[in-house]
Amino acid sequence: MSQSQLITNPTLARNHKLADTYQIRRTLSVGELSVIYVARHMDKGTLHVIKEFFPSALVKRSKDRCTVECVSDELQGKFMEMLQKFRQEGELLSRIQHPGIVRYEGELEQHGTAYLVLEYYRGITLDKYIEQYADSMDTEFLKKRLFPVIDALEYIHNLGYIHRDVKPSNIMLVEDGQTKLLDFGSAVRYEERTHQILTTAGYSPIEFYSGRSVQGPVSDIYSLAATFYYCLRGQAPIDVPKRLFHDTLERLNNDQPASPILSRVIHWGLAVSANKRCASLKWFKIAVQAERFWRRNLVLTRSKKSTARYAQQGQVIAGVGRNKSDAKHKVLTGASSNTDLSSSDTREPLSK
Numbered sequence: 574m575s576q577s578q579l580i581t582n583p584t585l586a587r588n589h590k591l592a593d594t595y596q597i598r599r600t601l602s603v604g605e606l607s608v609i610y611v612a613r614h615m616d617k618g619t620l621h622v623i624k625e626f627f628p629s630a631l632v633k634r635s636k637d638r639c640t641v642e643c644v645s646d647e648l649q650g651k652f653m654e655m656l657q658k659f660r661q662e663g664e665l666l667s668r669i670q671h672p673g674i675v676r677y678e679g680e681l682e683q684h685g686t687a688y689l690v691l692e693y694y695r696g697i698t699l700d701k702y703i704e705q706y707a708d709s710m711d712t713e714f715l716k717k718r719l720f721p722v723i724d725a726l727e728y729i730h731n732l733g734y735i736h737r738d739v740k741p742s743n744i745m746l747v748e749d750g751q752t753k754l755l756d757f758g759s760a761v762r763y764e765e766r767t768h769q770i771l772t773t774a775g776y777s778p779i780e781f782y783s784g785r786s787v788q789g790p791v792s793d794i795y796s797l798a799a800t801f802y803y804c805l806r807g808q809a810p811i812d813v814p815k816r817l818f819h820d821t822l823e824r825l826n827n828d829q830p831a832s833p834i835l836s837r838v839i840h841w842g843l844a845v846s847a848n849k850r851c852a853s854l855k856w857f858k859i860a861v862q863a864e865r866f867w868r869r870n871l872v873l874t875r876s877k878k879s880t881a882r883y884a885q886q887g888q889v890i891a892g893v894g895r896n897k898s899d900a901k902h903k904v905l906t907g908a909s910s911n912t913d914l915s916s917s918d919t920r921e922p923l924s925k
Protein backbone atom coordinates (compact mmCIF):
# COMPACT_ATOMS: atom_id res chain seq x y z
CA MET A 574 0.00 0.00 0.00
CA SER A 575 1.34 3.44 -0.85
CA GLN A 576 2.16 5.91 1.89
CA SER A 577 -0.53 8.32 0.67
CA GLN A 578 -3.25 5.80 1.47
CA LEU A 579 -2.15 5.46 5.06
CA ILE A 580 -3.99 7.34 7.79
CA THR A 581 -1.96 8.95 10.55
CA ASN A 582 -4.61 9.08 13.31
CA PRO A 583 -3.57 6.02 15.29
CA THR A 584 -6.67 5.32 17.33
CA LEU A 585 -9.78 3.31 16.56
CA ALA A 586 -12.95 5.41 16.45
CA ARG A 587 -15.50 5.56 19.25
CA ASN A 588 -18.18 2.87 18.86
CA HIS A 589 -15.94 0.76 16.62
CA LYS A 590 -16.74 -2.94 17.20
CA LEU A 591 -13.98 -5.40 17.93
CA ALA A 592 -14.53 -9.12 17.33
CA ASP A 593 -18.32 -8.48 17.45
CA THR A 594 -17.94 -8.40 21.22
CA TYR A 595 -16.52 -5.11 22.39
CA GLN A 596 -17.41 -1.59 21.46
CA ILE A 597 -14.71 1.07 21.82
CA ARG A 598 -15.88 3.84 24.16
CA ARG A 599 -12.78 6.01 24.48
CA THR A 600 -9.00 6.12 24.16
CA LEU A 601 -7.19 6.12 27.50
CA SER A 602 -3.61 6.47 26.36
CA VAL A 603 -1.41 6.33 23.28
CA GLY A 604 2.07 4.94 23.95
CA GLU A 605 4.99 4.09 21.68
CA LEU A 606 3.96 0.45 21.47
CA SER A 607 0.27 0.37 22.16
CA VAL A 608 -3.01 2.21 22.32
CA ILE A 609 -5.18 1.68 25.38
CA TYR A 610 -8.96 1.89 25.05
CA VAL A 611 -11.92 1.53 27.37
CA ALA A 612 -14.45 -0.74 25.68
CA ARG A 613 -17.89 -2.06 26.58
CA HIS A 614 -18.81 -5.71 26.32
CA MET A 615 -21.80 -5.55 23.99
CA ASP A 616 -23.80 -8.34 25.67
CA LYS A 617 -22.81 -7.95 29.29
CA GLY A 618 -22.53 -4.17 29.36
CA THR A 619 -19.30 -4.40 31.38
CA LEU A 620 -16.32 -2.10 30.83
CA HIS A 621 -12.88 -3.45 29.94
CA VAL A 622 -9.49 -2.13 28.96
CA ILE A 623 -8.26 -3.16 25.53
CA LYS A 624 -4.58 -2.80 24.74
CA GLU A 625 -3.90 -2.71 21.00
CA PHE A 626 -0.45 -3.51 19.65
CA PHE A 627 0.43 -0.41 17.67
CA PRO A 628 4.19 0.31 17.51
CA SER A 629 3.91 3.83 16.16
CA ALA A 630 7.42 3.91 14.64
CA LEU A 631 6.63 0.90 12.43
CA VAL A 632 2.95 1.08 11.52
CA LYS A 633 0.05 3.18 10.38
CA ARG A 634 -3.65 2.59 9.79
CA SER A 635 -4.74 1.81 6.27
CA LYS A 636 -7.60 3.54 4.49
CA ASP A 637 -10.31 1.64 6.42
CA ARG A 638 -9.00 3.43 9.57
CA CYS A 639 -8.72 0.07 11.36
CA THR A 640 -6.18 -2.20 9.70
CA VAL A 641 -2.66 -1.86 11.03
CA GLU A 642 0.03 -1.96 8.36
CA CYS A 643 3.78 -1.62 8.38
CA VAL A 644 5.02 1.60 6.82
CA SER A 645 7.42 -0.45 4.69
CA ASP A 646 7.79 -4.12 3.77
CA GLU A 647 11.27 -4.27 5.31
CA LEU A 648 9.77 -3.59 8.71
CA GLN A 649 7.41 -6.56 8.55
CA GLY A 650 9.92 -8.93 10.22
CA LYS A 651 10.55 -6.49 13.04
CA PHE A 652 6.79 -5.99 13.48
CA MET A 653 6.18 -9.75 13.79
CA GLU A 654 9.03 -10.10 16.28
CA MET A 655 7.64 -7.28 18.44
CA LEU A 656 4.09 -8.63 18.12
CA GLN A 657 5.29 -11.91 19.60
CA LYS A 658 6.84 -10.01 22.54
CA PHE A 659 3.62 -8.04 22.98
CA ARG A 660 1.66 -11.28 23.23
CA GLN A 661 3.99 -12.47 25.98
CA GLU A 662 2.41 -9.87 28.28
CA GLY A 663 -0.92 -11.69 27.89
CA GLU A 664 0.68 -15.12 28.27
CA LEU A 665 2.45 -14.06 31.44
CA LEU A 666 -0.65 -12.39 32.90
CA SER A 667 -2.69 -15.50 32.14
CA ARG A 668 -0.38 -17.46 34.47
CA ILE A 669 -0.57 -15.08 37.41
CA GLN A 670 -3.42 -14.07 39.64
CA HIS A 671 -2.99 -11.68 42.50
CA PRO A 672 -5.21 -9.03 44.09
CA GLY A 673 -2.48 -6.43 43.49
CA ILE A 674 -2.06 -7.23 39.78
CA VAL A 675 -4.23 -6.21 36.81
CA ARG A 676 -6.53 -9.06 35.79
CA TYR A 677 -6.10 -10.44 32.28
CA GLU A 678 -9.22 -11.56 30.44
CA GLY A 679 -8.03 -12.75 27.05
CA GLU A 680 -6.58 -11.92 23.66
CA LEU A 681 -8.16 -10.93 20.34
CA GLU A 682 -6.73 -10.82 16.87
CA GLN A 683 -8.06 -8.41 14.30
CA HIS A 684 -7.02 -5.63 11.92
CA GLY A 685 -3.62 -7.27 11.38
CA THR A 686 -2.65 -6.86 15.02
CA ALA A 687 -3.37 -8.24 18.51
CA TYR A 688 -5.43 -6.93 21.42
CA LEU A 689 -5.17 -7.80 25.11
CA VAL A 690 -8.37 -7.57 27.14
CA LEU A 691 -7.95 -6.52 30.79
CA GLU A 692 -10.22 -5.72 33.67
CA TYR A 693 -11.01 -2.00 33.75
CA TYR A 694 -10.29 -0.05 36.95
CA ARG A 695 -11.86 3.28 37.69
CA GLY A 696 -9.30 5.35 39.53
CA ILE A 697 -6.13 7.37 39.09
CA THR A 698 -2.54 6.36 38.47
CA LEU A 699 -0.05 7.10 41.24
CA ASP A 700 1.84 9.71 39.18
CA LYS A 701 -1.30 11.76 38.59
CA TYR A 702 -2.38 11.33 42.20
CA ILE A 703 0.91 12.68 43.54
CA GLU A 704 0.84 15.54 41.03
CA GLN A 705 -2.53 16.57 42.44
CA TYR A 706 -2.24 15.64 46.10
CA ALA A 707 1.47 15.74 46.98
CA ASP A 708 0.61 17.37 50.30
CA SER A 709 -1.66 14.55 51.38
CA MET A 710 1.13 11.99 51.65
CA ASP A 711 1.04 10.12 54.94
CA THR A 712 1.77 6.79 56.50
CA GLU A 713 -1.67 5.39 55.88
CA PHE A 714 -1.34 6.17 52.21
CA LEU A 715 2.02 4.41 51.93
CA LYS A 716 0.76 1.42 53.84
CA LYS A 717 -2.57 1.00 52.13
CA ARG A 718 -1.52 1.98 48.63
CA LEU A 719 2.05 0.70 48.30
CA PHE A 720 1.88 -2.46 50.42
CA PRO A 721 -0.13 -4.24 47.69
CA VAL A 722 2.62 -3.35 45.19
CA ILE A 723 5.28 -4.86 47.48
CA ASP A 724 3.11 -7.96 47.86
CA ALA A 725 2.53 -8.20 44.11
CA LEU A 726 6.28 -7.96 43.47
CA GLU A 727 7.03 -10.62 46.09
CA TYR A 728 4.49 -12.85 44.38
CA ILE A 729 5.92 -12.52 40.87
CA HIS A 730 9.52 -12.79 42.10
CA ASN A 731 8.64 -16.07 43.78
CA LEU A 732 7.31 -17.28 40.43
CA GLY A 733 10.60 -16.36 38.76
CA TYR A 734 9.49 -13.14 37.02
CA ILE A 735 10.55 -9.52 37.32
CA HIS A 736 8.28 -6.66 36.25
CA ARG A 737 11.05 -4.32 34.98
CA ASP A 738 8.78 -1.29 34.68
CA VAL A 739 7.66 -0.41 38.19
CA LYS A 740 6.86 3.30 38.20
CA PRO A 741 4.01 5.55 39.34
CA SER A 742 2.22 5.56 35.96
CA ASN A 743 2.02 1.76 36.12
CA ILE A 744 0.35 1.77 39.54
CA MET A 745 -3.41 2.23 39.56
CA LEU A 746 -5.14 3.51 42.70
CA VAL A 747 -8.59 2.09 42.25
CA GLU A 748 -11.55 4.05 43.60
CA ASP A 749 -12.62 1.19 45.86
CA GLY A 750 -9.30 1.32 47.76
CA GLN A 751 -7.41 -1.43 45.91
CA THR A 752 -4.06 -0.87 44.21
CA LYS A 753 -3.17 -2.66 40.97
CA LEU A 754 0.21 -3.06 39.35
CA LEU A 755 -0.23 -2.58 35.58
CA ASP A 756 1.80 -3.00 32.42
CA PHE A 757 3.63 -6.31 32.29
CA GLY A 758 4.91 -5.49 28.80
CA SER A 759 8.55 -5.55 29.96
CA ALA A 760 8.26 -8.43 32.43
CA VAL A 761 10.54 -11.43 31.94
CA ARG A 762 11.70 -14.58 33.66
CA TYR A 763 14.81 -13.39 35.37
CA GLU A 764 17.03 -16.38 34.66
CA GLU A 765 17.08 -15.24 31.03
CA ARG A 766 20.59 -14.29 30.01
CA THR A 767 19.80 -11.50 27.57
CA HIS A 768 17.22 -8.77 27.94
CA GLN A 769 15.62 -6.16 25.77
CA ILE A 770 16.86 -2.69 26.71
CA LEU A 771 13.85 -0.73 27.99
CA THR A 772 14.42 2.10 30.41
CA THR A 773 12.47 4.83 32.15
CA ALA A 774 14.43 7.85 33.38
CA GLY A 775 14.48 7.99 37.17
CA TYR A 776 13.02 4.53 37.74
CA SER A 777 15.28 2.08 35.89
CA PRO A 778 18.34 0.67 37.65
CA ILE A 779 21.73 0.76 35.94
CA GLU A 780 21.51 -2.92 34.91
CA PHE A 781 18.56 -2.09 32.59
CA TYR A 782 20.92 -0.06 30.41
CA SER A 783 22.62 -3.24 29.18
CA GLY A 784 21.05 -6.20 27.44
CA ARG A 785 23.61 -8.60 28.93
CA SER A 786 23.58 -7.53 32.55
CA VAL A 787 22.35 -9.70 35.40
CA GLN A 788 18.80 -8.61 36.26
CA GLY A 789 16.69 -9.91 39.09
CA PRO A 790 14.30 -9.01 41.91
CA VAL A 791 16.84 -6.45 43.09
CA SER A 792 16.22 -4.54 39.83
CA ASP A 793 12.51 -4.15 40.68
CA ILE A 794 13.55 -3.08 44.18
CA TYR A 795 15.41 -0.10 42.68
CA SER A 796 12.27 0.96 40.81
CA LEU A 797 10.11 0.43 43.89
CA ALA A 798 12.49 2.58 45.96
CA ALA A 799 12.32 5.24 43.23
CA THR A 800 8.51 5.09 43.41
CA PHE A 801 8.59 5.60 47.19
CA TYR A 802 11.02 8.46 46.68
CA TYR A 803 8.62 10.04 44.19
CA CYS A 804 5.71 9.72 46.62
CA LEU A 805 7.64 11.39 49.41
CA ARG A 806 9.49 14.07 47.43
CA GLY A 807 7.11 14.68 44.56
CA GLN A 808 9.87 14.03 42.02
CA ALA A 809 11.71 10.98 40.73
CA PRO A 810 15.35 10.36 41.73
CA ILE A 811 18.06 11.58 39.36
CA ASP A 812 18.40 9.33 36.34
CA VAL A 813 20.87 6.57 37.26
CA PRO A 814 23.48 7.12 34.46
CA LYS A 815 23.94 10.65 35.86
CA ARG A 816 24.71 9.18 39.28
CA LEU A 817 27.49 6.88 38.11
CA PHE A 818 30.51 9.11 38.63
CA HIS A 819 29.22 11.90 40.80
CA ASP A 820 26.21 10.89 42.83
CA THR A 821 24.22 13.94 43.87
CA LEU A 822 21.04 12.09 44.78
CA GLU A 823 19.47 14.05 47.62
CA ARG A 824 18.43 12.14 50.70
CA LEU A 825 14.93 12.36 52.04
CA ASN A 826 14.99 14.66 55.03
CA ASN A 827 12.77 15.70 57.89
CA ASP A 828 10.65 17.90 55.66
CA GLN A 829 9.31 14.76 54.01
CA PRO A 830 6.99 12.60 56.07
CA ALA A 831 9.44 9.71 56.25
CA SER A 832 10.92 8.10 59.34
CA PRO A 833 14.72 7.64 59.47
CA ILE A 834 14.31 3.89 58.81
CA LEU A 835 12.12 4.44 55.74
CA SER A 836 14.54 7.00 54.29
CA ARG A 837 17.43 4.59 54.86
CA VAL A 838 15.66 1.70 53.18
CA ILE A 839 14.70 3.90 50.22
CA HIS A 840 18.32 5.03 49.80
CA TRP A 841 19.54 1.47 50.19
CA GLY A 842 17.07 0.43 47.49
CA LEU A 843 18.41 3.21 45.27
CA ALA A 844 22.04 2.05 45.46
CA VAL A 845 23.50 2.34 41.96
CA SER A 846 25.38 -0.94 42.24
CA ALA A 847 23.07 -3.96 42.46
CA ASN A 848 25.54 -5.64 44.84
CA LYS A 849 25.16 -2.86 47.38
CA ARG A 850 21.39 -2.53 47.00
CA CYS A 851 18.72 -3.67 49.44
CA ALA A 852 17.95 -7.20 48.26
CA SER A 853 14.74 -8.00 50.07
CA LEU A 854 11.28 -6.52 49.80
CA LYS A 855 10.79 -7.41 53.45
CA TRP A 856 12.80 -4.33 54.41
CA PHE A 857 10.23 -2.14 52.67
CA LYS A 858 7.43 -3.81 54.60
CA ILE A 859 9.29 -3.38 57.87
CA ALA A 860 10.09 0.24 57.07
CA VAL A 861 6.49 1.08 56.19
CA GLN A 862 5.28 -0.56 59.41
CA ALA A 863 7.95 1.24 61.40
CA GLU A 864 6.97 4.47 59.68
CA ARG A 865 3.48 4.08 60.99
CA PHE A 866 4.78 3.50 64.50
CA TRP A 867 7.13 6.44 64.19
CA ARG A 868 4.33 8.72 63.03
CA ARG A 869 2.08 7.59 65.85
CA ASN A 870 4.86 8.18 68.35
CA LEU A 871 5.42 11.59 66.87
CA VAL A 872 1.76 12.40 67.20
CA LEU A 873 1.59 11.00 70.73
CA THR A 874 4.74 12.87 71.78
CA ARG A 875 3.25 16.02 70.37
CA SER A 876 -0.03 15.11 71.98
CA LYS A 877 1.59 15.06 75.41
CA LYS A 878 3.33 18.36 74.73
CA SER A 879 0.17 20.00 73.44
CA THR A 880 -1.91 18.63 76.30
CA ALA A 881 0.55 20.11 78.75
CA ARG A 882 0.53 23.39 76.86
CA TYR A 883 -3.26 23.53 76.66
CA ALA A 884 -3.55 22.54 80.31
CA GLN A 885 -1.18 25.36 81.20
CA GLN A 886 -3.37 27.71 79.22
CA GLY A 887 -6.38 26.46 81.16
CA GLN A 888 -7.81 24.62 78.15
CA VAL A 889 -8.92 21.03 78.67
CA ILE A 890 -8.89 18.65 75.70
CA ALA A 891 -11.70 16.31 76.52
CA GLY A 892 -11.35 12.68 75.54
CA VAL A 893 -7.62 12.60 74.69
CA GLY A 894 -6.41 9.11 75.50
CA ARG A 895 -9.87 7.55 75.48
CA ASN A 896 -10.21 7.09 71.79
CA LYS A 897 -7.10 6.97 69.62
CA SER A 898 -8.51 8.44 66.43
CA ASP A 899 -10.42 11.06 68.32
CA ALA A 900 -7.30 11.91 70.26
CA LYS A 901 -5.32 12.18 67.05
CA HIS A 902 -7.97 14.37 65.50
CA LYS A 903 -7.98 16.67 68.49
CA VAL A 904 -4.22 16.81 68.64
CA LEU A 905 -4.06 17.57 64.95
CA THR A 906 -6.68 20.23 65.29
CA GLY A 907 -4.79 21.73 68.16
CA ALA A 908 -1.48 21.21 66.38
CA SER A 909 -2.36 23.04 63.20
CA SER A 910 -1.69 26.41 64.72
CA ASN A 911 1.16 25.29 66.95
CA THR A 912 3.21 22.66 65.16
CA ASP A 913 4.31 21.72 61.67
CA LEU A 914 2.03 18.69 61.42
CA SER A 915 0.58 19.16 57.98
CA SER A 916 -3.02 18.99 56.98
CA SER A 917 -2.04 15.80 55.12
CA ASP A 918 -3.12 13.69 58.07
CA THR A 919 -6.69 14.75 57.72
CA ARG A 920 -7.07 15.15 53.95
CA GLU A 921 -8.46 12.16 52.13
CA PRO A 922 -8.96 13.08 48.49
CA LEU A 923 -9.30 9.42 47.50
CA SER A 924 -10.53 6.58 49.63
CA LYS A 925 -7.39 5.04 51.06
Ligand SMILES: Nc1ncnc2c1ncn2[C@@H]1O[C@H](COP(=O)(O)OP(=O)(O)OP(=O)(O)O)[C@@H](O)[C@H]1O
Binds near residue numbers: 608609745758
Ligand atom coordinates in the same frame (compact mmCIF):
# COMPACT_ATOMS: atom_id res chain seq x y z
N1 LIG B 1 -6.74 -2.06 33.56
C1 LIG B 1 -6.71 -0.74 33.49
N2 LIG B 1 -7.70 0.02 34.04
C2 LIG B 1 -7.68 1.36 33.94
N3 LIG B 1 -6.71 2.06 33.30
C3 LIG B 1 -5.70 1.37 32.75
C4 LIG B 1 -5.64 -0.06 32.82
N4 LIG B 1 -4.53 -0.47 32.15
C5 LIG B 1 -3.93 0.65 31.72
N5 LIG B 1 -4.60 1.76 32.07
C6 LIG B 1 -4.24 3.16 31.76
O1 LIG B 1 -3.50 3.19 30.56
C7 LIG B 1 -2.17 3.68 30.80
C8 LIG B 1 -1.18 2.93 29.93
O2 LIG B 1 -1.26 1.51 30.25
P1 LIG B 1 0.00 0.55 30.12
O3 LIG B 1 1.08 1.13 30.96
O4 LIG B 1 -0.42 -0.82 30.38
O5 LIG B 1 0.32 0.70 28.59
P2 LIG B 1 1.65 1.02 27.82
O6 LIG B 1 1.33 0.99 26.37
O7 LIG B 1 2.71 0.16 28.31
O8 LIG B 1 1.88 2.50 28.18
P3 LIG B 1 3.23 3.25 28.50
O9 LIG B 1 4.14 2.98 27.36
O10 LIG B 1 2.75 4.67 28.60
O11 LIG B 1 3.72 2.68 29.80
C9 LIG B 1 -1.95 3.51 32.31
O12 LIG B 1 -1.00 4.43 32.79
C10 LIG B 1 -3.34 3.75 32.84
O13 LIG B 1 -3.60 5.14 32.92
Ligand SMILES: [Mg+2]
Binds near residue numbers: 742756
Ligand atom coordinates in the same frame (compact mmCIF):
# COMPACT_ATOMS: atom_id res chain seq x y z
MG1 LIG C 1 2.82 1.80 31.26
